[in-house]
Amino acid sequence: MLHFLQKKCKNRGRSRHSIHTRARTCESGAADIAMTRFDPPVTYGFDLPNPRPVSAAWTVLLALAIVAQLKGHDAPLTLFALPFVTSVLLDRGNAGKLVLPSLLLLLSCAVATFSGALAWRTCAAVYGLAAAAVLAWGFANPTTTVGHIARSLVSIAVTAASRERAFPDSAAGLTKDFLERVLGYKLAKFSAKPLGGGFIGTTLRVTLHPASDPNREQTVIAKMTPPALAQKLRMRMGANVFVKEAAFYLHVAPAMRAAGCLLKVPDALRVFYGPASGSSLILMRDESAALAPGDEERPASWEAACSVARRYASFHRLTAQPSLAQLDAVSGTGWLATFDWMSKPALIVAPLLRAAFDEVLEDDALRAAVPLAVQRVVGRFVRHLPALVAHLEATRAFAIVHGDARVENMLFPKASRAPHTRAADNLACDATAFDAEPWLSLDWQTLTKCLPAYDLAYFVTLDLDVDDARASADVDRRLVALYCRELGRDWYGEEAAMQDYRLGCLFASMIPFVVMSARSLGEQKTDRARVVRLAMLRRACRTLLRVDAGAALDAALDEAAPHPPRALQTAARPVRNAHGATDLAPRDDAFSHHTPASIRALPASARPGAGRRDAYDRWWLNAQAPDASACFAVACGFYPGRGVVDAAFCFSAAGVQRNIRESRRSVDGDYGATESAVGSIRVTVVDALVRGRVSVDCAACRAELEFTGRLPARKEPAFDMDVGAAVGEFHYERLTQLVEWTGALAFEGGPVVDVGGWLGVRDRSWGRRPHTAADKTPAANASRTRLLSAAPVRAVAGALLALRPSACPQFYWLWCPTNFEGGGGLLLHSQESRLGAQTNAGAHLFLADGSELALATVQLSATYREGTRHLRTCDVVCEAADGSRLRLEYRPVNTLFMSGAGYNADEFCHGRAFAAGAAHRQDVMLAEAVDRNSPLAWHIQEACTVAGRWLDGPLADRAPVTGTGVLEQLVIGPHAPSGFTRLYDVA
Numbered sequence: 001m002l003h004f005l006q007k008k009c010k011n012r013g014r015s016r017h018s019i020h021t022r023a024r025t026c027e028s029g030a031a032d033i034a035m036t037r038f039d040p041p042v043t044y045g046f047d048l049p050n051p052r053p054v055s056a057a058w059t060v061l062l063a064l065a066i067v068a069q070l071k072g073h074d075a076p077l078t079l080f081a082l083p084f085v086t087s088v089l090l091d092r093g094n095a096g097k098l099v100l101p102s103l104l105l106l107l108s109c110a111v112a113t114f115s116g117a118l119a120w121r122t123c124a125a126v127y128g129l130a131a132a133a134v135l136a137w138g139f140a141n142p143t144t145t146v147g148h149i150a151r152s153l154v155s156i157a158v159t160a161a162s163r164e165r166a167f168p169d170s171a172a173g174l175t176k177d178f179l180e181r182v183l184g185y186k187l188a189k190f191s192a193k194p195l196g197g198g199f200i201g202t203t204l205r206v207t208l209h210p211a212s213d214p215n216r217e218q219t220v221i222a223k224m225t226p227p228a229l230a231q232k233l234r235m236r237m238g239a240n241v242f243v244k245e246a247a248f249y250l251h252v253a254p255a256m257r258a259a260g261c262l263l264k265v266p267d268a269l270r271v272f273y274g275p276a277s278g279s280s281l282i283l284m285r286d287e288s289a290a291l292a293p294g295d296e297e298r299p300a301s302w303e304a305a306c307s308v309a310r311r312y313a314s315f316h317r318l319t320a321q322p323s324l325a326q327l328d329a330v331s332g333t334g335w336l337a338t339f340d341w342m343s344k345p346a347l348i349v350a351p352l353l354r355a356a357f358d359e360v361l362e363d364d365a366l367r368a369a370v371p372l373a374v375q376r377v378v379g380r381f382v383r384h385l386p387a388l389v390a391h392l393e394a395t396r397a398f399a400i401v402h403g404d405a406r407v408e409n410m411l412f413p414k415a416s417r418a419p420h421t422r423a424a425d426n427l428a429c430d431a432t433a434f435d436a437e438p439w440l441s442l443d444w445q446t447l448t449k450c451l452p453a454y455d456l457a458y459f460v461t462l463d464l465d466v467d468d469a470r471a472s473a474d475v476d477r478r479l480v481a482l483y484c485r486e487l488g489r490d491w492y493g494e495e496a497a498m499q500d501y502r503l504g505c506l507f508a509s510m511i512p513f514v515v516m517s518a519r520s521l522g523e524q525k526t527d528r529a530r531v532v533r534l535a536m537l538r539r540a541c542r543t544l545l546r547v548d549a550g551a552a553l554d555a556a557l558d559e560a561a562p563h564p565p566r567a568l569q570t571a572a573r574p575v576r577n578a579h580g581a582t583d584l585a586p587r588d589d590a591f592s593h594h595t596p597a598s599i600r601a602l603p604a605s606a607r608p609g610a611g612r613r614d615a616y617d618r619w620w621l622n623a624q625a626p627d628a629s630a631c632f633a634v635a636c637g638f639y640p641g642r643g644v645v646d647a648a649f650c651f652s653a654a655g656v657q658r659n660i661r662e663s664r665r666s667v668d669g670d671y672g673a674t675e676s677a678v679g680s681i682r683v684t685v686v687d688a689l690v691r692g693r694v695s696v697d698c699a700a701c702r703a704e705l706e707f708t709g710r711l712p713a714r715k716e717p718a719f720d721m722d723v724g725a726a727v728g729e730f731h732y733e734r735l736t737q738l739v740e741w742t743g744a745l746a747f748e749g750g751p752v753v754d755v756g757g758w759l760g761v762r763d764r765s766w767g768r769r770p771h772t773a774a775d776k777t778p779a780a781n782a783s784r785t786r787l788l789s790a791a792p793v794r795a796v797a798g799a800l801l802a803l804r805p806s807a808c809p810q811f812y813w814l815w816c817p818t819n820f821e822g823g824g825g826l827l828l829h830s831q832e833s834r835l836g837a838q839t840n841a842g843a844h845l846f847l848a849d850g851s852e853l854a855l856a857t858v859q860l861s862a863t864y865r866e867g868t869r870h871l872r873t874c875d876v877v878c879e880a881a882d883g884s885r886l887r888l889e890y891r892p893v894n895t896l897f898m899s900g901a902g903y904n905a906d907e908f909c910h911g912r913a914f915a916a917g918a919a920h921r922q923d924v925m926l927a928e929a930v931d932r933n934s935p936l937a938w939h940i941q942e943a944c945t946v947a948g949r950w951l952d953g954p955l956a957d958r959a960p961v962t963g964t965g966v967l968e969q970l971v972i973g974p975h976a977p978s979g980f981t982r983l984y985d986v987a
Helices: 002-008 052-072 073-091 099-114 120-140 147-162 176-183 228-236 241-258 302-316 323-332 346-362 362-369 372-395 455-463 475-487 494-508 512-513 526-544 549-560 596-600 780-790 791-802
Strands: 189-194 202-210 218-224 269-273 279-287 290-295 399-401 410-414 447-451 568-569 614-625 630-639 644-653 656-667 675-678 683-689 691-697 701-709 719-722 729-747 752-754 758-766 809-813 818-820 825-832 838-846 855-864 871-881 885-898 917-925 940-952 961-972
Touching: 052 809, 099 701, 099 752, 120 218, 176 189, 176 202, 176 269, 241 269, 241 279, 302 399, 302 455, 302 475, 323 399, 323 691, 346 362, 346 372, 346 512, 362 526, 372 494, 372 526, 410 780, 455 475, 455 494, 455 526, 455 940, 475 494, 494 512, 494 526, 494 549, 512 526, 512 940, 526 549, 614 729, 614 940, 614 961, 630 675, 630 683, 630 885, 630 940, 644 675, 644 701, 644 885, 656 675, 683 885, 701 758, 719 838, 780 791, 818 940, 825 871, 838 855, 838 871, 871 940, 885 961
Parallel strands: none
Antiparallel strands: 189 202, 202 218, 218 279, 269 279, 290 410, 399 447, 568 855, 614 630, 614 758, 630 644, 644 656, 656 917, 675 683, 683 691, 691 701, 701 729, 719 729, 729 752, 729 758, 809 825, 809 961, 818 825, 818 961, 825 838, 855 871, 871 885, 885 940, 940 961
C-alpha cells in the first residue's frame, strides 16, 4: 500500500511539526487530497531456524528459577511463569520466538539467584525488565495472543493520554476557523447535522455558506471518530477502522484513479489522522443530491451483482498476488490484518464467535431462519476458524479488498431502480446498461487483505436473493466467470476463484451471525437493524446451501490438517440371541416385575445397581419422521425402592429439542399397572405386546399418539454384569419391538405435527441398574458436569486414571433398532468391554413378509465425528446362516440428547425424589449449541436415514431397502477398537 504512494505520487515530503501537511498531488491529476502523517503499525521480529538455543535458554532459566525458589526467593519463579505461561499456553508453538525475553529473564533470574536477598527496588526493576521483555516480544509478534494484548495495552494508554488537538475529533470541535483553514476560503456561517446511526463513528453533513456569497450553499461530508473514549478504544483495538479508512483515502484511492479503476469511490477533500490518539477526520464531497445508498432490507438485483463482479475485480487487479507474502512484499501491507477481525488470536476470537452463534440459536426468530444443515456448517466453521485462516494465509492468493461490500455501502443513482430488482426475474438480462451507471463504493473502514473473490462472495451472500431453483443452478459460476475475466490473472482461474468464493460466503455469513450480535462492534439496537439482520441471515443461509459451503469447508480443513476420521472396525462376530418371543408374556408390558415383598428382600444399602434403590421398571418409546428430520421419545419409569414414578416427553426437530419431564410419589396401584399417569404424561397399554397409547396434556404441549407393533417383540439376552466400582452392577432384562405410530402433537406456538406413518421402537426393561445421579444432590451433579465439561479437567482426570486402569469408568453401548419401508427391520445392540469384547449383544433381522432371517454374524464399521465420541457414519453387514448378506448404511440426521429425558441429568434425573412430591419441568436444548463433550451430551440417540442392499447369497436379487433407525450411543472410558484409551479422549 505504501508502495502505491511511492509509485504514483511525486512529492514525498513530510512535515514533522504538524499532524497534517499540505496535499500530495498524484500523477493522474486526481482532486486535491490532503496528506496526514500516516505511520501504519510496523511489525518486526524473527524466527529461529533452529529452536535448540531457545529451548536451552528456557531450560537454564527454569533451573535458575528453581534454585532461587529453594533459596527463599519467590520473584524468579513468578518472573519465569509470566512469559512462559503466556507464550506456551496462549501461543502454543510460538515459544521458540521468545529468545529475547528468554535471555533477559535468564539474566534477571541469575542476578536474583546469586545476589542474596532482593530489596524491593531490585525486585521492581527485575519485574519491569520482565514486563518490558514480554511487551517487546508482543510487538515483535503481533499476530500472537501476547502480541495482541501488548499492543492493546499500549493502544489504551496512548489513546487515553493523547492530547492531540490539531484537528477536531468530535462534532463539537468542528469550528468555523478550522474549516476556513483547511478549505482555503472564508465562510459566512456553517451548520452540521448528524447522518446515520453512528455506531462506528460520527458522520456529519456540513452545510457551508461562503463569505463571498452567503446565500449559496455547499455541502461536504465529515467522518470522524466517536467522541466517547470507550467506543474509540473498542474501534481501535477491535478493528482499527480509523487507521484503515485513512490509509485507503491517502494511499489507495489515488492509485485507483491513476490506474483507471472501474470501481469509483467518493472524493476525499481532506484526510487527517492522529497516530497517537487514533483519531481521524475525513472531509468528502457530498454526493447525496444524485446518489443514494441501497436498502439492505431489499434483495439486490442481478444487474447489480454483475456490476459488483466487474468493478471489484478491477479494483483487486491492482493488488492481487499469488500469495500473501508476495502481496506484502509488493504493496507494503505487512501491517494490515487479513480477514479483518477474524484473524485475531483464537483466544480472543473463539469466545466471541461461539457466544454470538449461540445467541442466534437462542433467538426463536433468528433460529427459524437458519436450517439445521446451515447451523451445522456454521458451527463447524466457528470451531475451526483460526486453523482455517492460518491455512488460507499460507496457501491461497490474496488481494486488498473492501471487506464490507454490500448495498448500504454503495451509492446508486436515485433514478435507478435496478439495484433492487429480484435476481430470479432477470438473470437473462444484459447488465451492461446498469454497469455504466456512476455508482460509488464507500465506507472503507473494513479494508483488509483477503481472498480475491471475497468481495463478490460477500455481496452475493448478504444481498443477492436467488430462491428460484431454475435460476440458482449456475448463478454463482456465472458471476465468478465474469469476475475472473475482469481480474485477468492467469494464475487465478475460475476453479481457484470458485473455491475462494464458496469459502468467502462462509466468512461473509459472520456478519448476521456475529458482527450484528449483541456482543459485537456492529450491534445496533434498533428495530430496523433487527429486520436487516434477519433479511441478511435468510439470504446468507440460501447462499450457503446453494454453493454447498459445507463441502468447501471440509475440503479446506482436510488440506489444512489431513485428519482421517477416527474409525471403528470390527470383525464379523457371531450373533448370540438367547431369547425369542416365546419368553415374553402379557405381564411383561406392565409394571409387574417387582412386588413390595421383592423390594423389601433387596438390601437397603448396597453398591450402585445392587440394592432396592436401583430397582426399576420402565417404558421407552420413540419414533422418527420418514426422512429422520424429526423424532420424539417417551419415557415412563417406576422406582419402587425410591417411591418414585417419573416420565418424559421429548421432541426434536430443526436443531431444537423440547423436553417435558414429570415426577410424582408412587402409590400401591403402580405395582402391576398397565397405565401410568405422571403429571401431564400418560402411557397406556391397550393390547399387551401389540398396541399402546401416549398422551401429553399441558400448556406447552398437546399430544395424542398411538403405536402398533409392526413385528413381533423380541427379548434381549439378560444383562447380568459388574462394570466395575466406578459404574456399578447391571441386572435387568429388556424386550424391544418395532412399531408404527399414528396421531398428532403440537407445541405451544408451533404447527400441528401429524405423526401418521412414523416408525420407531418400543423398549420395556426391568430389574436393577445404577441411578447414581439420583443419589447425589443437583448441586453436586452440576459441579461434576461443569468440571467434566472442561477439556483440561478431562485430560488430567484421564491421565490420572490411566495410572490405575481399574478405577477408570468404562462403558460402551450401541443400540440400533431399524425399520424398513414396506416391512421388515433390524434389532441390534452391542455392549462391549474396554478391549472390544462383546459382553452383551443380540441381532434380529426381519424380512418384508414379517419372517425372521436367522443371522450368523454381524460386522460393524463406523467413523466418529471429529472432536467427539459420537458416530458420524455407521455401516452394518448382517450375514445370514444361508449366506445372504445385507449391508446397511446409517447416516445421522437429527440428535436427541438423552439427558433431556432424564438420563444422568443434573436435577431431573431418573428416580429423583422431590420434596414436594410432584414436580414438572420443561426446557429446550439446541443441538448445535450443546457441548457434545459435556457429560449431559455423552448419551444420545441419533435419528438416521438407512439405506441397504443385498450383497450376495440367495437374497442377492432382492431390491435395496430404505428406512429409518436410531443409533443410541454411550461411550465412556477406554475402547480399543475405537482407539479411545482414557476417560474421555475424543476422535
